[in-house]
Amino acid sequence: MIKLDGITSFVAIAESGSISEAARRLRLSKSVVSERLAELERSLGAGLLHRTTRKLTLTEDGTAFLERASRIVQEIEEAAADMAERRGTISGPLRISAPVTFGRMHLGPALYPFLADHPNLQLTLDLDDRRVDAAADGYDAVVRNGPIADSRLMAWRLAPSRRVLVASPAYLREHGRPASIEDLEQHKGIFYTNRGVADWRFPTSAGTVLVRGRMGFGVNNGDMLRDAAVSGLGIALVPMFVVGEAIASGQLETIDIGVQPELEYIHIAHPDGRRPSVKLRAMADHLRKAFGTPPYWDPTFPT
Template sequence: MMKLDGVAAFFATVEAGSISAASRRLGLAKSVVSERLAELERTLGATLIQRSTRKLTLTNSGQTFLPRAQRLLREAEEASAELAASSGKLAGPLRLSAPVGFGILHLTPALTSFLRGHPEIEVSLELDDSFVDAATGGFDAVLRHGAIGDGRLIARRLATSRRLLVAAPEYLERAGRPASLAELEYHAGILYANRAGDWRFGGPSGWTVVRPRASLRVNNGLVMRDAAAAGLGIALLPTFFVHDAIANGSLVEIDCGVQAEGAELFLTYPRDHGATAKIRALAESLRTSFGDPPYWERPPRADLLEVVRAGAS
């Protein structure tokens, strides 16, 4: 009979790249992990991992078994979580991925609130500005800003965000303030490297695309914000990156008479993962923390604005 701890040892070894690393991840002795792997292979009647002094290599049988092992472990975790939820307690691991900038600015305090309410949940959070495939990346859920368009995924909407054209007062004094989309093309743009760099604006006749000259391309929104505040050019950024900077005057919103394409925040997870109790609870907690409308879309209170300006001076 196949034992789940052997499956866990196999999967951890493949993910970690070695039995030693897997033993550290599992908190077990290396000999225990090796024995569990060997017992699993005896039970299955097949060699899953080819061992050598330099590296481990999956055999054909191991490659065939790997996705099934992942599914078995995920279903065991889900079953445990559902049983815990039925008793009023959520527990166990929850692997998350999110963009770097949003994670630093907004996700940490929201996760703190979530974990205070569910102290038995163990969150592993990886911040990554590259595209993370929620269906195959090994995460329970991935937070995304923007359209999903993937039939393999379920997406739970968390919040909305506008995108605003912003620049430093110093830049606008030097280069002039654009009053139309046509004038934008003659300005220096700070562009997001992981997209084509196009700026899209909606109007009565449909979408208009603007392609400014790039003074900087970078794959991180916080760097874009800081580059704009330093006077390098104009950036098109979500309000969750710039609401504080606009409040304290280090960035100024530019109005060209049209609205930039907006976006929404989603918590996404594989369709075959199932709507686990932990993911549902996380989505509801994040919605509550961000608010409706989210706090980055609300005008700053006058008293707080005075405090921010006083600190900036």
């Protein structure tokens, strides 16, 4: 008899590319996952994976079986979600990825009371500033700031995310305060490198204007981006959820050059083709209320 836990283990291994990563996702020991895979192969009478010292690859039989196995796992998950919705309960595992700075400063504090209200929910939150692949990396959803370029994701808006140009008072005293796009081009920039290029974009009536300041510092983390600006290394274009407190305390000052960056949003996105679970929908609703409109980190947000 083919057991469901063997199918679940096989799908996790195929998606993650390793038994160790599959075991981490399933919260099982590596030996248990290996045994479940072996038992599944014995039941099917076929090998599903080629095993080498460096990687695992699907056999021809494994490739053919994976498509239906994935559908089986998804159907079971959706059936369980339906049952939970019928009972009005929020329970079971949920795996989310989010950016480090937003997760530390705002997502975590918003989630703690939600988890306290739903003690049967088993949430795993992975903080990572890289753009993870939600489906391939085994996430139920990802939280992101900015546009969602991946067409395989279905996104819900959680809160608006206004970005502002900022610099330290000391930097502005020494180098002057830019008042136009042309002025801005002469200043040192502190750039968030996960956006891929060292530039800033501003929508105008004549189209989008691209500004490339002189590289002063590049980093792939919001906390360090803010701290570099506070240290006087240059001008940064940063979301208000990162710099709101530093502006309020006087550590940073906002800069008005006559045009505003394009408004962005905090999203939560789940893989397309999967029905979002009741627990994911409930968490998204809670986060919208916790962040507010306008969001609490940006009390001067224009309405």
